[in-house]
Amino acid sequence: MQSAVWSLVRGCPRLISPRSPLKQPVLTDITMTKRPEFVYFDLGNVLLYFDHDLAFRRMAKLAGVSPQAVRSAVMDSELQIEYETGRISGPEFVDRIASHLSRPLDTETILEAAADMFIPNTHILPVLQRVRDLGLPMGLLSNTCEAHWQWIMRMGYPQVRDWFGPVILSYEAKSMKPDSGIYEVAEREAGHTGSSLFFTDDRHDNIHSAAQRGWQTEVYTNADRLMKIIDAWDV
Numbered sequence: 001m002q003s004a005v006w007s008l009v010r011g012c013p014r015l016i017s018p019r020s021p022l023k024q025p026v027l028t029d030i031t032m033t034k035r036p037e038f039v040y041f042d043l044g045n046v047l048l049y050f051d052h053d054l055a056f057r058r059m060a061k062l063a064g065v066s067p068q069a070v071r072s073a074v075m076d077s078e079l080q081i082e083y084e085t086g087r088i089s090g091p092e093f094v095d096r097i098a099s100h101l102s103r104p105l106d107t108e109t110i111l112e113a114a115a116d117m118f119i120p121n122t123h124i125l126p127v128l129q130r131v132r133d134l135g136l137p138m139g140l141l142s143n144t145c146e147a148h149w150q151w152i153m154r155m156g157y158p159q160v161r162d163w164f165g166p167v168i169l170s171y172e173a174k175s176m177k178p179d180s181g182i183y184e185v186a187e188r189e190a191g192h193t194g195s196s197l198f199f200t201d202d203r204h205d206n207i208h209s210a211a212q213r214g215w216q217t218e219v220y221t222n223a224d225r226l227m228k229i230i231d232a233w234d235v
Contacts, residue, residue, distance in 0.1 A: 033198070033216050035233035038190045039131050040168075042201035043142035046220045047159040048152070049119040058113035065101055073100035083145045086171040090147050115151030120159050123223035128163050130230050139166040141186050141199065143176040166190055177201070178209035187213075200226060 044050050056067040056074075063070060074080055074097065083093045091107050098105040131138055140160070149169055152160055166189035168182060175181030187193045194214035201207050202220045211217045218229055 033218075033229055033232060034195070035134075036136065036192075036198035036216055037196040038139065038192045038198070039136050040139045040141040040186060040190070040197065040199040041128075041164070042199075042203075042206070042220065043140060043144060043152075043160070045121075045202040046200060047121055047124055047140075048157060049121055051117050051119070055114050055117040058116055059097075059110055062109055062113055063097075063101055063103060063105055065103075069101060070097070073097045080145075081176070084143055084170050085176050086146075086174050090145075093145075093147075111147040112151070115147045118148075118152065118155070118157070120157050121223070122159075124159055124226075127223050127227050127230065128159070130227060132163070134230070134234060137190075138164050139168065139186065139190055140164040141168045141177070141182070141201075143170040143182075145171050177203070177206040180209065180213075183210060183213055183215075 041047060052071075053067065056070045059070045060067040079088075079093065079096055082088045083090075088096070090111050094105050094107045094110045097110070128138070140163075149171070166186070168186045168189060170176035170182055173182045173185045175185070177183070187197070190197060195216055197210075198216040198218070199207070199210045200218045200220045201210070204219055207217045207219050218226060220226060
């Protein structure tokens with residue numbers, strides 16, 4: 001597997017998987033969407049922004065190494081993918097980093113440092129409220145690992161808590177976007193398929209996979225544009 005690359009998206013560094021090269025977003029024609037039966041939101045760079053470099057700096061300080069050394073330990077292999085798809089546990093994730101760095105690491109503090117990288121997107125809150133006011137159920141569909149999700153739950157971010165019915169997480173589904181398995185889980189949990197589902201995600205490859213299943217989709221760029229799409233459902 002090739003090395004991961006990084007891109008600056010709306011001020012927040014994000015991982016671009018080498019198996020899914022970055023493409024320019026193809027935005028939905030606002031007038032072309034219809035009222036769905038169920039709405040799925042992505043987590044990263046939609047509900048919460050994130051900064052991997054911040055996490056690497058925190059981890060590096062604990063390990064007594066450079067941030068680049070930590071990034072290399074995590075990104076120059078399939079380690080992150082293995083953790084985000086639930087193929088390895090948190091302690092195994094840290095053990096693999098420790099082995100790469102040739103030094104012992106404390107599991108709890110390293111996982112906490114790895115997760116302390118989120119910035120709430122305050123602009124998404126009115127969008128969530130608008131969907132709720134329309135009486136549409138919502139779910140969360142995210143590529144994430146156990147450490148990140150546990151941190152998010154402890155922080156109690158209002159963008160995440162109390163909005164979503166099914167919460168589909170890659171480490172629990174044992175599949176990550178854009179692979180088909182996680183979308184199948186999302187359809188089963190929502191009780192809907194095809195165009196009765198609407199999904200917004202900041203990554204074109206994840207949106208493309210959903211659109212291939214007949215879902216209505218929107219590449220997330222900003223809350224104002226998403227609100228216009230949702231407002232068009234109330235006609």
